[in-house]
Amino acid sequence: MQRESDASVTNRSADMQLPQTIEARNPGMALDMDWVMSAQANTSAIERRAGSIGARRSLKKDHQAAWLLKAITMIDLTTLAGDDTPGRVRRLCAKARQPVRPDLLDALGVGPITTGAICVYHEMVPTAVEALVGSGIPVAAVSTGFPAGLSPYRLRIMEIGESVKAGAREIDIVISRRHVLTGDWQALYDEVREMRRECGDAHIKTILATGELGSLRNVARASLVCMMAGADFIKTSTGKESVNATLPVSLVMMRAIRDYFERTGIRIGYKPAGGISKAKDALVYLALLKEELGDDWLTPHLFRFGASSLLGDIERQLEHHVTGQYSALWRHAMG
């Protein structure tokens, strides 16, 4: 019985690999301070809503394997460590090309899938680009003095250009947290606008480092300013803050995205990142996304997980789904 319903959704999951409608990019707009300052966040209501999401049933349990496969296609498979080597990046790229064992995919009735992207530091971009030739998987580079974003402004801008030149098709920039903490929204807008310009055709994800922004209201306002400045995606965290992606922050950012869509007709992507390592947590994020932004956002063009170890746990859960047995986590090493 469970197999039957899984199969029907799993077939749908194969559609995930079909080209999605590519929408026009967010051109941005003039900074609208009235709109920015009107953004508020009722922390207790947000926490209550975020706390209830895990218990809801928006993703049917017997369709879990299909949702986990979908989650894989939305992972920015990441390595951002000081000891990264070309060998580690090449292994990660091989994993991005074939994130799930073919026998498991066969058993689930699905064709080949890939992760959404590979995410690395600038120095590793050429290695990743070479390792992914012909796969269609984009390379994302973290840029602008990641993770603190405190290197000289000119160099941060140049870093973007260098990564684009090296073949990165997505640039994850970090914003200057101080602009948010001092309420200098114009400076934040100008910074992101210039970074967006430097990205050229590469898509820009703006990392808010929400764990360092002081309040959910600041998260809401910073999200709006980044979108007004032309962000293609807004992303929670670098993975290096002491608090990274959380459900309350995700709720606030998703609602800012909804607000922006309702007023401009432009869909902005969302990327929770940092500390998401369990398949069950990924499902909760997808449930929240579906409930807050709807099915249109359930595509790698509009949603990514920034994660270094989530894939291993998802693969383990899929193996359990097919064989009824769990394998050891070490068998799912990423790099």
Ligand SMILES: O=C[C@H](O)COP(=O)(O)O
């Ligand atoms: O942007 C991605 C994050 O750095 C990944 O964080 P993680 O290693 O906690 O999964």
